[in-house]
Amino acid sequence: MSLRNCFSSPTEPALLLAAAVFAAGAWLMPAWLAFLLTLALAKALVVLGVVIQMRAGLVSFGQALFFCIGGYGVGLAAQYLGIGDAFALLALGTVAAILLALACGWLLTRYREIFYAMLTLALSMVLYGVLVKSSALGSTDGFNVVPPSFLGWVPEGDARKRTMYLLTVLVAAVVAIGFHRFMVSSLGRVTEAVRENEIRVDFLGISPQGVLFVNYVAAAGVSALGGGLTALASGHIDPDMAIWTTSGEFVFIAILGGTGHVAAPFIGAIVFSVIRTFAIQEAPHFWQMTLGVILLALILFLPKGLWSLVARDRKREVEA
Amino acid sequence: MTSFFAILIDGAIYASWLFLVAAGLTIIYGVMRVLNMAHGSFYAIGAYSAASLVGWYFSGEHGNPYWSFLLLIGCALVSGAIVGVIIEKGLLRFLHGRDEILMVIVTYALLLILEDATKLIWGVDPYFAYQPYRLLGQTAVGGSLRFANYDLVLIAVSILVGLAAWFVLNRTNKGRLLRAVIHDREIAIAMGVNVNAMFAATFAIGSVLGALAGALTAPAISVTPGIGVEVIVLAFAVVVVGGLGSIGGAAAGAILVGLSRSFAVHVAPEFELFVIYGVMFLVLAIRPQGLFGQTLARRI
Amino acid sequence: MQASPQFSRPSFRLSAIAAALALAGAVSTSALAADNGKYRIGIVTFLSGAAAGPFGVPAANAAKLAVEALNAGKLPAPYGKKGINGIEIETVIIDEAGGATKQTEEFRNLVQRQKVDAVIGYISSGDCIAIAPAVEELGVPTIFFDCGTSKVFETVKNPKFLFRTGLDAVVDNVAAARYIAETRPNVKSVASIQQNYAWGQDSWNDFILAFKQIKPEVKVVSEQWPKLGQGQYGAEISAISVSTPDLIHSSFWGGDMEALMLQGGARGLFDKSVAVLTAGETGVEHFKANVPNGTVIGGRGPFGAFAPKNALNDWFRPAFTAQFKEPPTYPAYKMVQAILGLKAAAEKTAKAGAMPTAENIVQGLAGLSFEAPSGTVIMSRSKGHQAVQSVSFGEYQFDAKSGKASVAKVKTYAGECLMPPDGSNAADWIKAGFPGAKCN
Structure with a gap:
C-alpha cells in the first residue's frame, strides 16, 4: 500500500508534516514567537473564511463579524455561563456564528461584488455599534477572558501559553485538512465555476445561491473558530474585533497569501504578522509606511499571492 | 418647528459635505473601476495643505482676509493634482485592468503609506485654519439656533461642484468620451479613445475633489492624523447607497444619509452610530444596485 | 497528475518556512538580548492616529527629554543621581495604535524579545485592561501612566508588578x-x-x-x-x-x-x-x-497649565518648551511622573550602583510617596499600586x-x-x- 491510497493528494501529508514541525517548535522557539504564531494561525482561520468566499467571487469586507462573534461567544460563555473548557467554549462560539450565518446567509448571498462587500461590512459594523453601546460588557474597553482549562486540565505558567499554541496548531491542521477536502470536492469545485459563470452553473441544475450559502456558512464557522482562539490566547475581547479595518486586514492577508491553496492563508498570516511586528520594532514612528511599502511590493511582484512561489515550483516540476 | 428647520439645515450641510467627500470616489470608480481606499488620504492631504497655508497667511499681514478662500481652493487643486498624478503615473498606470479587489488592496497599501507620509511632512500637532470659518459670521434661525454662514456657503459650493461635474460629463466632448469609457471600456478603446489619458485625467480630478473636500473642511476642524481614515467608510457608504459611478447617485446618497443622520441626532441621538449602516441596508434591500445604479445584463 | 514526484515539495516548503521563521526569531532574540548593562524601559504610547498629537507624541517627547536629562544627571534633587540608580537608561519605543489584541502581542514581544526591564505606557483604557493580566503573568514591573479606566485594579485584584501613577477618570x-x-x-x-x-x-x-x-x-x-x-x-x-x-x-x-x-x-x-x-x-x-x-x-490632575511651582517643574516646563517648541501638556507630565516614580522606587530599595531588579522596583514603588513636577504623588490606593493626587479645574483665559x-x-x-x-x-x-x- 502506498501513501497515495490513503491521501487524496500530496497536500494532506504536507499539511500534517507542517503541523508536526510547528508543534515540535513549541519547545524550541522563544515564547514571544509562539504567541505571535498562535495569533497568526488564529487569524489565518478567518482569512481562510475570506478565501473560500473569494473562490466564489465574493469579497467579504465584514468577516470580522464572525471573528467577533466567535470571540464574544467564548468570552460571554466563560463569564456568564461559567464554562471553563477551551473546547466547549470554542464550540459554543462557532455554533453561535453558524446560527447567525444561517439567518443572514439567505439575504446576503443574493448580492454580488461591491454590494456584497458593503452589506457584510454594514452587518459587522452594526454588531460593533451594539457592542459599543453595551456598557455592561465594557463598551469599547471590552473585557478579559479567564485562562481556560483543557479537558479538565488547568496548565500553569509557561505550559499555559504552550498548550494554547498547541491547541491552535491542532485546530488549524484539522481545519486546513477539512477545508482542503472541501475545496477539492465536487461542491468546492462548483464554487469556482460560480465565480466564472453563475448562469451556466444554474443551467447545469445546481443552485448558485445554494453553493454560495454553503460557503458563507462554512466561512462563518471557521472565522468564529479563529475569533475564539484569539480570545483565549490574548485573554481579551473588545468591539474592535468587529470593526471594518479588522475585516480589511483579513482581506489584505487573503490577497497577500493567495487564494490558490488551503495553505496560502496560513503563509500569508504568518508573513504579515512577522513583517508587522518587526516594522513596529524597527520603525516605531513609520511602521505603517514600512508595512505598506513591503506589502505593496509583494502584491506587485506576486499578484497571485505568496502561494504562487510554491505553486510556480510545482508547475515547473510537472512540466519537467 | 425650530427643530424641523434645524433638521433640514443640518441635514443639508452634512449632505453637502458628504457629497464633496464622495464625488471624487465615485468618479474614479465609475471610470477606472478602482475603489480607491486612498481617497481618505487625499482628503487629509487637502486639509493639511489648506490648514498650513491658511495658517501661514493669517500669521502675518498678508492683505485681505477674504483671499484665504481662494487659498483654500487653490491649494486643494494643486496638492490634489500633484498627488493624484504621481500615484496614477507612478503606480496605477501599471495596474490598469487588474482585478478590482487587487486594486482595493493596492490602494489600501497606499493609504498606509500616505498616512505616515502626511505625518512625515506635517508632524502630529494639530493645524488650524479657523479664520475663514469665522469670517462670514452667523445667521440666526429662530430663538437660540444660529448657523455659521461658512457652512451655508458650503451647500452652495457643493451644488456648484455637482453641476460642474454634470455639465462636463453631459455637455462637453471630453465628458461624452468619459461616459463612453464608463459604459464600456473595451468598446471605447476599439473606437480609438485614448483610455490611458482618460484614466490619468480622471484620477487627477478625483483626487482634486478629495483634496477639495479636505481643504473646505479644514477651517471647521482641528487637522490631526487619522482624519483621512474616518471618512473612507462614510464615502463608501454614500457611494454604494447612491449607486456606484454616478454623480447623481452620490448626490442622492449624500442627501439621504445626511438627512437621516440629522434626524437621528435631533430625535434619537442614541442611534447615531447605526444610521449610516441602517440606511445602506434599507436601500440595498429594496434596490440591490443602489439608488441610481444600473442593472447590468447577465452575460452567459 | 501524478502524486509521487511532487510529493515532498510543498511539505519541504512549508517546513522550510517554519524553520526559517524559528531561525529568524532565534537570531533576533539573541541579538537583542545582548546584555549591554543599560536599564531598558519599554515606552508604549500612541505615535499614529488621532491620539498621537494630543497625548502620544507629547508623552514620548517627555520620555525622551527625561531620559536624556537623567542619563546626564541634570535633574534637580532628589533625582540628581545619574540614570536609574547610577545605571544608564535605554528606551524602546512602541506605537500603541492597533487595538488591544495587538498590544498584548507587542507587550509580550517587548518583554520576551526585547528583554526590557520595565514598561511604562498605555493611554487607551482597553489596552490597559487587556495588558493587566499579562503584566502579572510575565512579572515585569509595568506602570500605566495615563489610562483612566477604574477597572484596572478590578481586573487584577492582587497586583504585584502592575502600578498606575495617574488618576482614573x-x-x-x-x-x-x-x-x-x-x-x-x-x-x-x-x-x-x-x-x-x-x-x-x-x-x-x-x-x-x-x-x-x-x-x-x-x-x-x-x-x-x-x-x-x-x-x-x-x-x-x-x-x-x-x-x-x-x-x-x-x-x-x-x-x-x-x-x-x-x-x-x-x-x-x-x-x-x-x-x-x-x-x-x-x-x-x-x-x-x-x-x-x-x-x-x-x-486630569495637577498637570500642564495647572502644575504647581516647584524645583522639578521649574526644570521640566522650560526644558520641554525649549526642545519641542510647545509647553508640555498633561500627558507629558504624566509620563515624566511615571519615569520618576520608577527611579525613586529603584533608588529606594536597590543597592547603590547596582542594576535594579524587578523585585526592587515592586517593593520600592508600592506605597511610595515621591516628588514629580506636579507635586507629591502618593501610591496609597489598591494596596499601594494606585496613585493619589489632587485634581484641578479652572477657567480658560485668553489675552x-x-x-x-x-x-x-x-x-x-x-x-x-x-x-x-x-x-x-x-x-x-x-x-x-x-x-x-x-x-x-
Missing part, C-alpha cells in the same frame, strides 16, 4: 461636578456631548451621578453621542442650542474637542451656556480666541493683546475628596453621598 468628573457646583450655583440644566465609546460613556455617567448628588434639582436636557472622530458636529450643536442648557459637559479630547469648540464657538453655542471640558487642558495652547473666556477646563492663554480661578481638590475608599465601587460611593470624603 472618576475623580476628574467628581472634581468637575464640585467645581461647577461651587462656582456656578445657578446651573439648572445640563447638556452632554460625548464620544460614543467607553471613555465618553463612563465620563458622562460619573459626572451626572456626582452632579445630581450635589445638586439634585439639575435637569439633563440633551445627550449627544457622536462617534469617535466624527469631526462634524453641526447637527449636535443645533440640538444642544435648541435645548438651551446652562451647562455643557464634554469629555471630548484632542482634535474632536478642538473641532467641537471651533464649530460651537462660531455658532454662538457658548454665549449662553458654559462648557466644561474634562480633558480640555491639551487644547489651551491651540484655542486662542475661538474658545470663550470662562470655559471650564480640567487637566488677545499678548496672545497668551492661561487658566484662572483654579480650584484644587485633594485626592481624599474625590476618591472612594479602597475596595468600594465608585458609582455606589457617589450614590451614597461620598462617605468618608475629606474635602477642605
